[in-house]
Amino acid sequence: MNRFDYVRAETLGAAIGAEGALLAGGTNLLDLMKIGVATPDRLIDISRLPLDRIEQSGGGLRIGAMVRNAEIARDPQVLARYPALAEALLSGASAQLRNAATTGGNVMQATRCSYFQDPLSPCNRREPGSGCGALGGATRNHAVLGWTEGCIAVHPSDMCVALAAYDAVVEITGPGGLREVAMEEFHPLPDADGAGKPPLMPGEIITHIRLPDPGALARNARYVKLRERTSFAFAIVSAAAALAIEDGVITEARLALGGVAARPWRCRKAEEALKGQPASAESFARAAELATEGARPSGDNAAKTPLAQRIALRALERAAAGTPERLPALPASVFAGDDNG
Amino acid sequence: MDDLMNMQGQGHVRLGSSAGQALTRRDGMLKVTGAATYAADNRPDGLLHAVLATAGIAKGRVTHLDVAAAEAHPGVVKVYTPANAPRTALSPDEKIHPFVWRMETLTDDSVRYAGQPIALVLAETLEAAAEGARLLAPRYEAEVPRVTLDDAEPFETDTTAFGRPAGHASGDVDAARSGAARHVTATVETSQQYHNAIEPHAITARWDGDRLEIDTPNQAIGLSKQTFAAFLGIDPSQILLRSPFLGGGFGSKAILYGGQLLAILAARDLGRPVKLVLRRDQMYGPVGHRAPTRQSLQIDLDAEGNIAALEHDTVTLTSTFDQFLESASNASHSLYAAPNLRTSHHGRRADVGTPGPMRAPGEAPGSAALEIAMDAAAQAAGMDPLEFRLKNYAETDPSTGMAFSSKGLRDCYTEAAKLFGWAERSAAPRSMRQGRLLKGWGMGTAQFPCPMFQAAAHATLRADGTAVIETSAADMGQGAWTALAQIAADGLGIDIDKVEFRSGHSDLPDAGVAGGSGHTATAGTALFNAGADAVRQLAELATNDPASPLFGAGNAGVTARSGRLYRNDDERSEPYEDILARAGLDLVRGEGKGAREGEPDRAMFSHGAVFAEVLVDPDLGQVRVSRLIGAFAAGRIVNPRLARSQLLGGMIWGIGMALQEEAVHDRRSGRLTNADLAGYHVPVNADVPMIEALTVHEDDPYVNALGIKGVGEIGVTGTVGAIGNAVWHATGIQPTRLPIHPESLI
Structure with missing residues (x-):
């Protein structure tokens, strides 16, 4: 893989606005680096940021971006009130990966479209303007909704599907302050030219996922x-x-x-x-x-x-x-x- | 029979004290503690790391490699391309024996398949070598590739895998067909599959003057040493090849590939040890695969449901530069009583790496198609699938007319059907339910040949009553370290705890290939004979020594047991230690060989019956193999624990072939789209809720003197068809393509 710098962000302040790729659980980013799809010059390790708690919040829950997938899946509040979220998480990956993967990383994981993962194929998502290599290729796993000729990839997360159903909100902090986006709209749909604009602006970081009271x-x-x-x-x-x-x-x-x-x-x-x-x-x-x-x-x-x-x-x-x-x-x-x- | 006579002539030892016991693996502790050394674990001083650059196109040529950029990368020591790669002594296409594929050693700029090695980068660290390979940024002149059965180029051939004839005919199929009451046809396609050994292909090569040490996982140590020597232009005695453990091989580590030679040549050229470990994605190209097949079968039945004629044709792929054709049609040669039988194979050339032997090569896809066709025929005859197979039970091998050396298949059917509860099956498709799920029961017959190769072994009894046994066997996870030691212990007439096993390197007597399910039979025979030879020498000493209580008993009059020789005519006995001590000897060394003498006059196969239960969601098409039960007749079982593990492993491979395993190409680029373990699915534990493998008793005095047949591959056969037939029974949809996808069932 390419040479890169590694820095560890000890505080949220140090992570916000930092230039480089954010590294949390590493279960997706490191794979992408090994196959040459991600070639960051700098990794900012945010895995030790104090965003590792699940808190009560206005009748709902607020899940820190560094909470591991496995922790959410075994959290008594989640099991009692958001069982579809626990079930979605436990259906994903393997036990080892769930122990490592973080909430924020799960949201930010890349599509598993094999053409995105193959640096030799054109891919608007990886290299805007290069075209969509998947179109006309092996597309059994590709999108049937919301796609364009610019991109037919699907988002692979199970967790995000449950979060979208629960009206979850993504809390984002950046150089410009805080903003919130509904989970169901966080991932952009492709436009005619490609994958659409990235969900995070440079320097932004997901800090929490907020789940409203599920009520009945x-x-x-x-x-x-x-x-x-x-x-x-x-x-x-x-x-x-x-x-x-x-x-x-x-x-x-x-x-x-x-x-x-x-x-x-x-x-x-x-x-x-x-x-x-x-x-x-x-x-x-x-x-x-x-x-x-x-x-x-x-x-x-x-x-x-x-x-x-x-x-x-x-x-x-x-x-x-x-x-x-x-x-x-x-x-x-x-x-x-x-x-x- | 000659072997048997020889062994009876030796007369002092017999199998059955250690052999037959369900011992745990002798190397188990080493493996679970990480102390077992695999090839890539070796780190000799001064090591250079090598990384292959591989082709991103499937056909054409490389027009540019940015060697300067790679060499400028810190840590990169050398870049080999066709412009400067050291040459082998033989042409890369030289076939010095039938198990040699083209050795891709950077001799020209042409690209014949995606993933073909095009350069080798050597660096001080693995990371630097990997980045150097990336920086080569190859440019190509690409041509349109052909990678599937549909677009590949047909060619005619007389031979399939390993030089077997491409066709067979016995009886008169056409005449029988015209007189038959019913005609049943079936077409089954199978997918391209990869071995996916968890240990990637790896080599560590080190030259010491003109002596070469190689650590590489290998299934045929002796043969590979010879092959390396020939391509390097050196004497085999200059090479030490070590392969104590393999993290899976499944056939892919029986064939050498050019990368190994490149690493060795680089080590010689640079004067430093070199290690080359393939990346996971590089395991999907230069190191073999199972080719896809398109099989057509016709079974013609008389009015009573007897098979009048059986015809099996296979179309399959090989590369443009080597020929290995999956001999799937041969699965129909010896299983069912077809008085008129015709099989054929047709090759196609595609821009893919050369396929190779992969666990049950030919038999796995062939059995799958045959068993699905047999269920189609059973339906046409209005018979239960088991009843139909019993009606067409072959008492002699239909393709040769020879008697079977042994055939416990009826017992397999009986035992497995009973445990499964087959009698409760409801005949009509879609007639069994579990809640909202469709339930299906299917079966298949398993069969696999019992080849023997050539092996040699030494067995040395030492003055302290312990022994050393020596043969360069390959333990690829199947348990050779344990099963072979058990046989050797019985050959020596001592407890297995007193046996030290030296194995897994080329300075030992050659144990032959770990393949074809014949390793235990072949190497085991050699070890047993070596032990018996040592005991014979000991008996000779004792019975001729007036100071021994065995004096005068004669060679045939003593029996070895637990480290002592016993007179057969009275109670007296003597420990080995005393015999050696009195003779003033530190040791006696026996030698033994294992091989089958002459052409066999009997058909030799392991058999089995596999019964599968599947649940199918009728709306979503997802299939779950809820129960899988097999019974196998495989001659003498040397270690029931290891044999069961082999059989279960084979059956689980069957689940993968039936429902999951499929390499998917992009037909435009010729590249695979799922060249990793995330995209290429093999079964996980959650896919196997209930599985059992029984063995039925089978004495085979003909297959070899020890009566050992082999269990490594047979589990795959029968199972795929059983699952396919169970899906058919559950859904009413006859499988025509494997793996069976959910969308084909809704």
């Missing part, structure tokens, strides 16, 4: 993930669903899809359609259909749209059935549900 959504929330390997594999498609149900009627619904777009895909229309409807198979089927509105294949991935609808349906059904007392042994697995007898 706490009891009926699940994450479901389709993949060929039962662990240590990214989603073909996934869905997070959370429902508030009173007397059999849905009073609030949340639905987000993973593996379909360059960001976790919040399905607002489907949510609207569920509100006030009975928690029934018909309601869920209708919502699942709406979830992928506007979807179109970007290559050899026409099957993703029906699969996304079906994973949405499954997540809604499982959410309606109630969050289990304990997370299943195969978190988020298609085979993990009580619905499978």
Whole structure:
């Protein structure tokens, strides 16, 4: 790999505005450096910043950017009130990686589009203006929503899908002060020329993820993930669903899809359609259909749209059935549900 | 039979004291504590690190390498390109034996596949070498590559892998077909696969004058020493090759590749030790793979459901410069009673690295297609899959007419079906459920040949009653250090704890190749014979020594056991130590060989039956192998614990082949899009909730004197088809392409 400087930021102040690539858990950045996709001149190690706590915040939770994925997944508050987040986290990567990967790093991880990861392929995301190497290539895993000819990559995170469903907010600090962005809009969608503008300005750092009070959504929330390997594999498609149900009627619904777009895909229309409807198979089927509105294949991935609808349906059904007392042994697995007898 | 007679003639020792015991690995502690030294762990003084630069195009030529930039990088010592690379003594395309592939040693600027070595950078640190290789920033003149079965160039050939005939015909398929009641066809495609040994290919090379020391993981130490010597133009006696442990090989470390020679040549040229370790992505190119296949089968049935004719054709890929064709159709030669049988192979040339042997080469994809076709035929005949296979059970090898040396397959069917509960299967597809999930039960027959190679061994009994056994075996994780020592201990008639095993380097007698599932049989025979030879010498001493209680018992009249020789005619015995001490000897040394003499007059195979249960989500198409049970008849089981581990490992490979493993090319660039362990999926523990492998008793007096068949590869066969058939039973969708993707099931 290229030669680079390494500095450790001891305080948040030292990290803000610093020039270089931010290094936290390193589970993605170091891989990218080894394969020549990321070639930073300088690494700023922020892993020791005091952003490693999960705090109560206005009825919700505030998760520091340096909290490890595994810690969130075993946090009693998260398990009790945001179970779909815990399930999403436990369905991702491996135990070793979850122990190392941070909240902020999970949000900032790069797409696993193989053309992005191959420095010899054109990629607008890696090298603006070079074109999209994936278009016309091996595209089974690529986007069906929100893509352009400039970029058809998907965001790989499971955590972010659940966070988007929970209306999470990303707290960002930079030279210009604080700003907040909704999780569901944090990752830019591609524009005609490429991947869109980067989510963080130079010198900015994610400090926290804030989760609002889930209220009645706490009891009926699940994450479901389709993949060929039962662990240590990214989603073909996934869905997070959370429902508030009173007397059999849905009073609030949340639905987000993973593996379909360059960001976790919040399905607002489907949510609207569920509100006030009975928690029934018909309601869920209708919502699942709406979830992928506007979807179109970007290559050899026409099957993703029906699969996304079906994973949405499954997540809604499982959410309606109630969050289990304990997370299943195969978190988020298609085979993990009580619905499978 | 000659071996057997020889051994009976020696008469003093027998297998069964140590062999047969479920010992834990003798090298287990070394491995779990990290004390076992693998090739890349070696750090001789003055070491230089080498990194290969590899081609980013699949066809064309390299027009420019920025050697100046690489050489200017701090720490870089040397850059080798076709302009200055040291030459081998032989042409890179020389075939000194059938297991030599083109040695890519930077002889010209042409590129024949993506990932081909195009330069070698030597530096003081690994990091500097890696950056130097990156700085070469090659430019190319690229041509349009052909990398898949669809666009590759057909060619005709008489031979497939290892020089086997490309076709076979017995009986009259056409006549039988025209008279048959039913005709069943099946087409199955399998994907390009990679070995994915966790230990990457590595070499540390050091010259001391004209003597060369090599540390490199290798499955055929003796042969590789010869090959290295030939390409280097030196005498084999100048080379010491060490390979005490392999972190997986699966066939890919049986074949040498040019990078190893480049590292050796660089070490000689620069006068310093050189280490070259492939990056993970570099494991997907120059060091072999399993080629994709497109297989077409036709099974013609008479009115009673007997196979009247069986035809199996395979189309598969090789590189543009070497020929290794996956001999998949051969899987149909010896398994089912097909009185009329025709098999064929057709090659295509593509801009890919040369494929090579990968665990059950030919048999794995061939068995998968055959077993799916057999289920199609069973359906056509209106029979249960097991009943249909039993009806077409081959009592003799249909391709040769020879009797089987042993065939415990009926017991395998019975035992595995019973444990699985196969009798409860409901025949119709989509007729079994578990909650909302579709449940499917499928089966497949496993079969793998029992080759033997050439091995030699020494066994030395020492004055203190301990022994040293010597043969350059390869332990690639299968447990050779343990299983071979068990056989040797029985050959010596002593407890295994008294046996010191020297193995894994080329100054020892050659144990042959660890491949073809024949290593334990071959090297084990050599070790057993060496031990028996040592005991024979000891018995001769004792029975001729008037001071010995064994005096006059005669050679045939004593038996070795637990380090003592016992008279067969009364209770008297004597420890080995006393015999040696009285004779004034420090040791006696026995020598032994292991090989099969002459052409076998029997068909020799391991067999097995594998039963799979899958659950399939009907909406999402995801498949889970919820139960996998196999029973295997593999002759004498030397170590049940290790054998089970081998069989389970093979079966888990079957899960991967059926549901996950697939190298995906970009057809425009010819590069792989998933050349790492994140993108190329192999099964994880969570994919294997319930798996069991049984062995059934099988005595085989013909396969070799010890009755050992082999368990390393057979687990892959049968399993892939069983899973495919279970998916078919669950969903009603006949698999035509492996791995089976969820989207093909919705």
